[in-house]
Amino acid sequence: MLVLRLPDGAERTVPPGTLPRDVVASIGPRLLKAAVAVAVDGEVQDLGTPLRRGGAFTVLTDKDPRALAVLRHSAAHVLATAVRRLRPEAHIGFGPAIDDGFYYDFEVATPFTPDDLAAFEAEMALVAQAAFPFDRAEVSREAALATFADDPLKLERIGDLGPDEIISTYTDGPFVDLCRGPHVPDTSWIRHVKLLSTAGAYWRGDERRQMLQRIYGTAFFRKEDLDAHLHRLEEARRRDHRVVGKALDLFVLHPTAPGAPFWTERGTILYNTLVEFVRDRQRERFKEIKTPLLYNKALWEQSGHWGKYRENMFLVHNDETGEPDTSLKPMNCPSHYLLYLTKKHSYRELPLRYVTFDVLHRNEVAGALSGLTRVRQFAQDDCHVFLREDQIADEVKFLMDFILGHYRTFGLEARLKFATRPETRVGDDAMWDRAEAALKAALEATGMAYELKPGDGAFYGPKIDFDVTDSIGRAWQLGTIQLDYAAPERFDLQYTADDNTLKRPVVIHRAVSGSFERFIGILIEHFAGAFPLWLAPEQVRVLPLTDDLEPAARAVTDALVAAGLRAHLEVRESLNYRIREAETMKVPYMAVVGKREAEAGTVAVRVRGAGSKQVVLPVAEFVARLSRERDTRALEPLVRD
RNA sequence: GCUGACGUAGCUCAAUUGGCAGAGCACCUGAUUUGUAAUCAGGCGGUUGCGAGUUCGAUUCUCGCCGUCAGCUCCA
Numbered sequence: 001m002l003v004l005r006l007p008d009g010a011e012r013t014v015p016p017g018t019l020p021r022d023v024v025a026s027i028g029p030r031l032l033k034a035a036v037a038v039a040v041d042g043e044v045q046d047l048g049t050p051l052r053r054g055g056a057f058t059v060l061t062d063k064d065p066r067a068l069a070v071l072r073h074s075a076a077h078v079l080a081t082a083v084r085r086l087r088p089e090a091h092i093g094f095g096p097a098i099d100d101g102f103y104y105d106f107e108v109a110t111p112f113t114p115d116d117l118a119a120f121e122a123e124m125a126l127v128a129q130a131a132f133p134f135d136r137a138e139v140s141r142e143a144a145l146a147t148f149a150d151d152p153l154k155l156e157r158i159g160d161l162g163p164d165e166i167i168s169t170y171t172d173g174p175f176v177d178l179c180r181g182p183h184v185p186d187t188s189w190i191r192h193v194k195l196l197s198t199a200g201a202y203w204r205g206d207e208r209r210q211m212l213q214r215i216y217g218t219a220f221f222r223k224e225d226l227d228a229h230l231h232r233l234e235e236a237r238r239r240d241h242r243v244v245g246k247a248l249d250l251f252v253l254h255p256t257a258p259g260a261p262f263w264t265e266r267g268t269i270l271y272n273t274l275v276e277f278v279r280d281r282q283r284e285r286f287k288e289i290k291t292p293l294l295y296n297k298a299l300w301e302q303s304g305h306w307g308k309y310r311e312n313m314f315l316v317h318n319d320e321t322g323e324p325d326t327s328l329k330p331m332n333c334p335s336h337y338l339l340y341l342t343k344k345h346s347y348r349e350l351p352l353r354y355v356t357f358d359v360l361h362r363n364e365v366a367g368a369l370s371g372l373t374r375v376r377q378f379a380q381d382d383c384h385v386f387l388r389e390d391q392i393a394d395e396v397k398f399l400m401d402f403i404l405g406h407y408r409t410f411g412l413e414a415r416l417k418f419a420t421r422p423e424t425r426v427g428d429d430a431m432w433d434r435a436e437a438a439l440k441a442a443l444e445a446t447g448m449a450y451e452l453k454p455g456d457g458a459f460y461g462p463k464i465d466f467d468v469t470d471s472i473g474r475a476w477q478l479g480t481i482q483l484d485y486a487a488p489e490r491f492d493l494q495y496t497a498d499d500n501t502l503k504r505p506v507v508i509h510r511a512v513s514g515s516f517e518r519f520i521g522i523l524i525e526h527f528a529g530a531f532p533l534w535l536a537p538e539q540v541r542v543l544p545l546t547d548d549l550e551p552a553a554r555a556v557t558d559a560l561v562a563a564g565l566r567a568h569l570e571v572r573e574s575l576n577y578r579i580r581e582a583e584t585m586k587v588p589y590m591a592v593v594g595k596r597e598a599e600a601g602t603v604a605v606r607v608r609g610a611g612s613k614q615v616v617l618p619v620a621e622f623v624a625r626l627s628r629e630r631d632t633r634a635l636e637p638l639v640r641d
Numbered sequence: 642g643c644u645g646a647c648g649u650a651g652c653u654c655a656a657u658u659g660g661c662a663g664a665g666c667a668c669c670u671g672a673u674u675u676g677u678a679a680u681c682a683g684g685c686g687g688u689u690g691c692g693a694g695u696u697c698g699a700u701u702c703u704c705g706c707c708g709u710c711a712g713c714u715c716c717a
Contacts, residue, residue, distance in 0.1 A: 098715055105714090111645055157717045167717090178717050199712030200644030207713075211644050214712070242710095246652080255690075255708045365642050370710080546674045573680085580678035594676055604676080612677045 002054035004040070014051065021047040021185075024059055036060050036067040036189070037182050044070065046182035048136050062221035072097035074134065074184045075124075075193050075219035076104045081132075081175035082123035083215075086116075092177065093153045093203060093212050100229070101218030105201055107153060111213050117195045120215070124193055131188035132173035136181060138166055147176060153203065153212075154178045192226040193219040196233075236474070241524035242371040248529050248585060250520075250537070251372065259369045259376030261517060266537035269566065273535055274516055275357055277409070277633075278381045281402070286353040286383065291335035293359060297325050302490065303334040314361045314376075328361040333509060336384040337491040345495040350505060351387035351395050357516075358382075372521030373476075380515050385508040386493065389434065392506060396442035396464070396481055399510050403466055403479045404446070406512045410523060411635050415475065416448055417465040419456035426460055426486045435483045436462050460486035470526040478514040478522075483507075530586045530608060533637070534630045540567040541582040542603075545575060545594040552598035556591060556619055563623045565630065567591075583608065588637065591622065607637050615639055 004012045004023060012023060020038040024031055024047065037046045041055035044066050060067040076095035083090050083106060093105030106112075112120075139147070141158065144167045148154035157178060161167060170179045172187050184190070194217060201214040220226040237243070245251050250267035253260075263271055282288065294316065300306035305313065305327075315324035329335060336354045345352065357379050368374050387395050407414045418439060421432045439462050443450050450464075457463055461483035467475045484507040487493070497503045513519035523531070533539055540560050544553035550571055560567035570578050575592070582590050591603040592614070603622050605615045617625070617639070629638040 094714070094717065096714085096716065103712095114646085154717075161717080169717095180717055197711060198645075201713045202643075203714085204716085205714040207643065211713080213644080216712080253709085258708070366708090367642065367644095367713085543677090545676060548674080574673090574675055575677065576675085577679055578677095583678055590677080592677065596676090606677060614677070 002051055004051075004054050004057035006057055012057070016052060017050040019048060019050060020045065023051070023057070027059070031059055031061075034059075034061045036062060036064070036184050037070045039066065044182055046070070046134070046136065047185055048134070049181060068221070069097040070182055071184055071189060071221060072102040072219050073182075074187070075190045075217065076102040077134070077170065077172055077175065077177055077179070077183065078124050078127050078187050078190045078193070079104050079120060079195070079215060079217060080106075080177060081127045081172055081187075082120045084175055085127075086119060086123055091151050091153055094157075095177070101196070101216060103201075103214050103216045105153075105203070105212040105214045107203075107210065107212050111200070112198045112215065114198075117198060117215065121193065121195045124190065124195075127173065128187050128190045128193075130173055131186045133186040134183035135171045136168055136183075137171070138168050141167060144169065144178060148178060189221075190219060192221065192223050193217060194226060194230060236525075239525045239528045240371075241373075241521040244524050244529040245372070245521075248524075248537075250524070253371075257377075258366070259364060259374070261372060261375060261377075267520075269537040270520060270531070270535060271516060274513070274520065275379075275381075278406070278512065279357075281406070282353075282355050282381075282383075285398075286355045288355050288357075289336070289339060290356065290358060291329075291332070291339060293328055293361075294326055295329060295335070297327060299334050299338070300327055303337075303487075304490065305330065305334070312362050312364070314363050329358070330360055330362045332356050332358060332360065332380070332382045333384055333487065333507075334491075337487065337493060337507075340386060340493060341491065345386070345505075347388060347495055347497050347503075350495060351385050351391055353383055353385045355381070355383045360515075372517045372524075375515070375517050378515035378517040381512045383508075383510040385510065386495070386505040387508065388495075388503070389506050392435065392438040392483065392508075393441050395508060396439055397445055399481050399508070400442060400446055400464070403481070403510075403512050406479075407466070407468055409633055410526065412468045412470065412522075412526065414479070415467040415469065416443060416446075416450035417453050417456075417467060418443055418450050419453040419458075419463050419465065421462060422455050422457050422459060424459055425457075426489075431485055432462070435485070439464055439481075439483065458482055458484070460484045468522065470522055471528075474525075476514075476518075476522050478519065479512045480509065482509040484509060531588075532633065532635050533588045533626065534633045536586070536588050537566065538568060538585070538587050539565050539626065539630070540589045540591055541578070541587045542567055542569045542591045542593065543575060543578050543582075544569075544571060545592065547571065549593050549595065549598050553593040556593055556603055559619055559623055560591075560626070563627050565623070565626055579606065589626065589639065605639050607639055610637075610640075 001013050002016055004014065014023060024035045024038065035047060037044050037060045039058040039060055040053060073096060080092055080095055087108060091107035093107060095104030096102065144158050145155060147169060168180060169176050170181060170183055196216045196218060198213060198215050200211045203209040203212055218229060220229065248266065249264050250270060251264060252262045254262060297306055309330060313330050314328040316326040317323060318325045359377060359379050361377050364374060364376050385395060404414060420436050443464060463480055463482035465477055466479035468478050469475050487507050488504050493505055494502045495505050542553050542557045544550050553569055557567050557569045579590060586608060588608045590606040592606065593603055597603055602616050602618050605617055605622060625638045
């Protein structure tokens with residue numbers, strides 16, 4: 001007999017093979033109606049799968065996030081049901097639930113069109129209306145092979161299943177799928193669905209295999225949730241840095257230099273402001289250096305890039321031999337090692353932190369390029385620390401504080417991931433034990449939660465990655481702290497220890513913003529283009545009411561500029577026109593100078609996004625407040641009514 | 642790289658079945674002197690991404706190239 005413990009502490013004893021549906025019904029008919037699936041000791045199964053074991057028994061209703069995944073998986077089946085009705089010749093691949101919805105892969109002779117999607121969506125509504133139950137069946141391998149005799153992809157999957165695995169199928173109306181489940185009780189649950197896009201996807205993600213047609217969609221229990229999700233997608237499009245970057249005249253991509261942004265004068269101010277911010281923070285305990293962009297292949301052979309990373313490097317061919325013998329640098333590390341090697345180092349210098357803002361080039365495949373987030377030319381706020389092994393814990397703590405402080409400045413929340421030793425790696429276990437312990441100690445000293453990623457470390461050492469979540473909840477990997485035991489060996493890096501022997505340092509690779517290009521892309525979306533004052537390319541637009549007030553307005557502009565603020569005078573067109581333009585360009589402040597202000601030595605300040613509420617301030621007060629707002633890198637305006 | 646969609650004025654978009662390529666904004670000129678999100682009028686602006694082909698005729702149909710966008714196992 002199986003013992004099921006209900007959340008209220010009650011227990012039910014049932015024979016093995018009992019259907020969860022019957023247990024739920026015995027608790028209450030209303031609950032049965034609301035039940036999507038159940039969880040036994042945390043394992044989700046559907047209402048129609050016989051119970052095999054007892055344990056904590058939870059009924060999942062539409063409020064449980066695990067139920068949403070079940071719904072979406074079922075929605076994928078409903079999609080396949082619809083596709084099979086309209087395109088019977090389509091072979092079915094996989095159709096899982098994913099983070100924001102689901103997809104299903106089909107093998108078809110001709111790709112789907114947007115019109116097809118609309119037709120599939122309409123057909124899905126009919127399938128939902130029919131309320132086909134999802135019938136689970138556990139079948140023999142032979143039966144499964146017979147059922148899917150016409151679906152080669154499914155046959156391949158069956159072939160991969162181990163001899164002891166249960167093979168199950170789910171049937172909804174006319175459609176049978178090889179599937180582990182679980183599913184919602186019937187197709188009538190799938191009412192709030194949207195098919196979003198279609199694209200090619202390699203069978204099992206393998207570019208050597210055939211390309212299938214994937215349909216992405218999303219599904220929710222309630223219409224409001226679907227609408228809210230679609231609204232979020234809309235919002236993300238509105239904030240898209242490629243759209244905003246063009247509207248605010250920050251950067252341009254030209255077809256003749258794919259993956260290499262042109263920065264306009266406004267974008268360059270933004271870019272340089274960020275670089276200066278990092279440079280300021282690194283003035284004290286770091287050493288900024290500049291190294292060449294172009295290197296003989298001997299360096300890349302020594303670093304291992306020539307063998308492992310060559311496809312991603314921009315190679316320069318020798319005129320005489322026609323062979324590549326030089327490359328633009330894709331990373332800074334080797335050049336930092338070269339500089340380190342140009343003289344002897346004492347243990348007293350360590351930790352020695354080289355930082356660089358040099359330009360890097362990586363030949364990303366054409367299909368991977370995207371706006372500022374995936375480029376071929378970029379600069380990192382890159383740092384390589386040379387240190388003694390016993391300094392690792394303190395150093396990692398120091399670097400973590402540095403990185404987290406950077407994100408805090410922008411109001412970005414970071415999530416930490418700790419990646420430990422992978423299968424293939426250099427160094428012995430004792431070394432990895434020490435390195436992982438040091439990273440872990442530093443992590444725990446922060447008191448922040450972190451996610452453990454076992455086996456995800458680099459081959460040369462464990463690492464901490466910093467994922468930043470932007471204002472609409474998307475995660476981006478930016479910063480990293482990576483221990484490296486391999487490079488010092490490969491480059492024979494040494495320092496003289498206090499006992500006058502030569503010892504090998506450890507290297508730490510550190511990045512904070514990732515690349516400035518991508519970081520700016522993220523900031524554009526994070527702030528939706530409305531940058532805080534210190535970052536805004538144009539900080540104040542001064543608007544005289546009429547032409548005769550231009551001298552007075554010019555004096556205000558001069559006062560702002562004298563305080564180092566980026567202020568511009570704008571005299572053309574009507575006041576309304578100029579205000580609209582400044583709002584559209586997301587200029588943080590507008591300073592209107594009318595007759596009253598000119599006589600009183602004040603300005604009428606309009607704050608970006610605050611509408612017509614204005615604050616009248618003496619010019620000196622306005623300058624002082626803005627200077628403070630800039631110097632403190634405030635995220636919110638200091639001028640308010 | 643692969644699959645699909647797309648590429649028209651600086652920007653956002655139109656253009657019946659293949660028949661003289663348009664609009665708004667921006668820009669320029671003039672008038673207007675304005676109190677918080679577009680004053681009015683006129684003007685400039687295009688070898689329709691590039692190159693071939695089919696056709697009397699191509700933005701439209703075909704092919705190649707370049708670029709952009711979406712996606713390319715969060716495992717039946």
